[in-house]
Amino acid sequence: MSVHDDLSSIQRSLDDLSRSVTRLEQRLGSGGLEVRRVRTDADHLRESVALLRAAAAPDAPKRADLVTIPDTPYDGSLWTDSDDEGLGARDRRAP
Numbered sequence: 001m002s003v004h005d006d007l008s009s010i011q012r013s014l015d016d017l018s019r020s021v022t023r024l025e026q027r028l029g030s031g032g033l034e035v036r037r038v039r040t041d042a043d044h045l046r047e048s049v050a051l052l053r054a055a056a057a058p059d060a061p062k063r064a065d066l067v068t069i070p071d072t073p074y075d076g077s078l079w080t081d082s083d084d085e086g087l088g089a090r091d092r093r094a095p
Contacts, residue, residue: 003056010049017042 001009021035021042028035 007049007053007056011053014042014046014049018046 021039025035025039030036030039
């Protein structure tokens with residue numbers, strides 16, 4: 001199966017779930033905490049699948065290229081205004 005087929009299958013299952021939750025709401029009432037939680041969870045699943053579908057779209061923006069960090073040491077002058085971590089300030093003693 002392709003990603004598109006999988007997402008379509010999930011969407012059909014979510015549609016079935018939504019219809020089932022609607023029938024439960026009609027039978028049990030929509031005011032109960034349990035029914036509201038199931039409705040909210042079903043809605044969150046629907047939103048998550050929509051995000052997946054957007055991310056899997058062929059024209060979706062791809063991740064930016066990785067940035068290479070050189071192995072050469074950093075310039076020491078970058079750190080003149082900071083304290084040595086864990087050692088305290090240069091002009092004071094540690095307690």
